[in-house]
Amino acid sequence: MMGNQGYLEANDRLLQELDRSGQRKQLPTRGEISLSSNDYLNLSRHPQLIEKGIDELRRSGTGATGSRLLSGNHPLNRDLEVAIASFKNGPSALVFSTGYQANLSTIGALAELVDIFYSDALNHASLIDGLRLARKETIVFPHNDVQWIERDLEVRARSTGTSPRFMVVTESLFSMEGDMAPLRKLSDLVDARDGLLLVDEAHATGTVGKEGRGGFEQEGLSWDPDRVLVTGTFSKAMGGLGGFTVCHPDYRELLISRGRGFVYSTALPPAVLASNLEALRILGAGNDLVKALSQRVSELREALGAPAGQSPIIPIRGEKKALASFQEYLLESALWAPLIFPPTVPEGSERIRLSVTLGWETDWIRRIGEAFHRETGLQAG
Template structure:
């Protein structure tokens, strides 16, 4: 077996596809340090820059001081402390739903929700570029999976028409796609879900805090009360860790009783919950944070476009498509030598031939930093 593992790793090296871990020491929301050199972080999902916000840190400290360092067990066994209830009530209000349920990660939320609400008799319609956690949740459900082309409404409609209307059906999509930064056509997906009697689920991991006045994809399209299941994460814009599902009380109560990743996981720590709750309050009460993010997104897009680099998204995710793994690694290394973290994204995260640098801008970046990143990227691309 060890020989097999070594052969697989050697193959990844040969194909310029080996992953390694690099250790960084965060200095603030946008700067990290490694081997006494400072780097500008342009690969984080910390979209609102709240990981070093004093209000969020205070929330984490308060949670620890009141409830200790750990939860001690799963919530169905050892109970739910009041901070959990407060956060779930706040999330339900934030997403304009009846209830919300917190999971340990967004990944576990997707896997646990899809595998609970779908079974072998369910047909799942999944966007081709959905996140791995959605894909894995679909597989675990043992339902029939029908993948439609990325944001291809016509193909989805064709697939829906081809199955029995009375069959249990689920349409699931990312709200903002993590590697492309584009927004799912949720309004059209909603129309199809009602026309063909299907549940509609949207994963707002990269949409919460970025679109729909920070409330996500359903809010962006004015469908907050219409989408059946809104899933999200506490670990990106909200600067903590964890995931959540927001829906009507029937779905949430059902998940409490059937979702294995919820039932059999030790609950998050009080610090995690306290930080997420504080970050949610910041997002709702301090409009300047979201304004800074939108200003930086527009500024960076304009800067890249002026340099001939495609940047047309409304979101903080800027996919710089390069193609070959070795070229993508070369650009990433150039950026690294320039003091910029711009990670090379390669298969299987993206399709073969579509390797890219995935840059993300946050509310905590300043214009001078954005200028430097764009110019450095422009210089790196000229060398290909």
């Protein structure tokens, strides 16, 4: 395991390399205490998930042996689909090998129903890559600006006399900003203008809403499966691996035959399905974990003077040098938080992304607060 000095040197090297080429050439070393894990509910360490995984591993072996259309369709896939559809308040679901593949495949497959995609400027790479695969006109709209989309649709309708078939693509809890999409306004827009909406709830699932069901729960909204598709991952708050799309059964059928990441990639190992299923069972059984996470989020937000909110993602922004100092102060307490660079975030908006998890010890929050306030010129949230 690398010591603190090792981390400092590795990070210096990373910064220097980045200054020269703007590209990352080395993988960061995984720290003992990471402040940027996506394991929000610490479920990757939960004894019941581990036990279910081991049992299934012994029963079914290590791999799925093929894609779900061939030999890999273990019955636990269906169980997991029923469970995730119910947790996300949708009518049906399809499970993929990763969240990346869920987004790529869903956008790619639905492209035949769409003339124009509207994509939020801060969307995750998996959504952007799906849009590339779709090969349809894609318009990037300013972050969370629903009026902008409305105006654009109006201009198009006036100039062509027809309304395009469109889909808005967004995250709900944005992975790098930690803010929420205006889901109510977006739902109203697609209702009023006969459009479709794809919402990636990779980070919102298990973290926001009273029961951790995501952005729609947080806004007190139900979603219309004729117009809305919800994607996400089992690799963050559920501590495992795999992606999902919750949607109308007709869209699910389309994804089975046209979702390239579904058709052309090996299914999840049954042991992973078993652990994912257990994570959902635990999440569905009550909101204690979600409540505990919210509590810890509030404590950190308070320590940093960040705006109140349920989002466990808190970006720390500032000059690169100030960020590097903050990072060094954290390392004095053996806490490790990596810098996030372009192209993951827009040019000039490097940041340290803190993501609170139930694996955090209470004392870390005090130490993070102290490190943050030692450096002037940093903003949290």
